[in-house]
Amino acid sequence: MHRTIFTTPVVSTLLRGFSLAWLRLAGWTVQGQLAPEARKSVFIAAPHTSNWDLPYTLFAAFALRLTPYWMGKASIFRFPFGGLMRYLGGIPVDRSKSSNLVSASAEALQAADGPVQLIVPPEGTRSKTVYWKTGFYWIAATAKLPIVMAYMDYPRKLVGLGPLFTPSGDIEADMAQIKRYYAQYKGKNSDQFTHE
Structure with a gap:
């Protein structure tokens, strides 16, 4: 995995203090902590x-002492912001090309020599889906790693880490259980999020 702002010693320490202060001033509460067995995990x-x-995710990641990487659409990695997005932990995903993203991501997680949490938004978009x-x-299933059910609830100003979830292989039952958990949270544009 490439070097990020979270793995740059002095910078990450300073930004953790800033993030904790900013979240507190903005009225947000950070909940939970990363379990030792989730040092390598999928969020x-x-x-x-x-x-x-x-x-908010970046602030919470500093506050929780995470080592996150996140996937974003390739267009936000274009010049002039591409380098910054990668330094913030971003990994570009070109949705127009068919590639084996699952295998490549699982291999990268297994090969990483330190803690790494791969953040993946299940909706794949900010638009309603x-x-x-x-x-x-x-x-997670391919890499044999736990899923961390991270959340952000705008009305209650909560951000944090929920329980760990281990894929059973029965994707329909597992997805139903995961979606039930997320029914309690609302995004900034809550009409665009469905847990059905």
């Missing part, structure tokens, strides 16, 4: 309904 990032989700993409599930 669900839901609900994902706004561009504001990225900065009825169906969740299952990439996060198959990446």
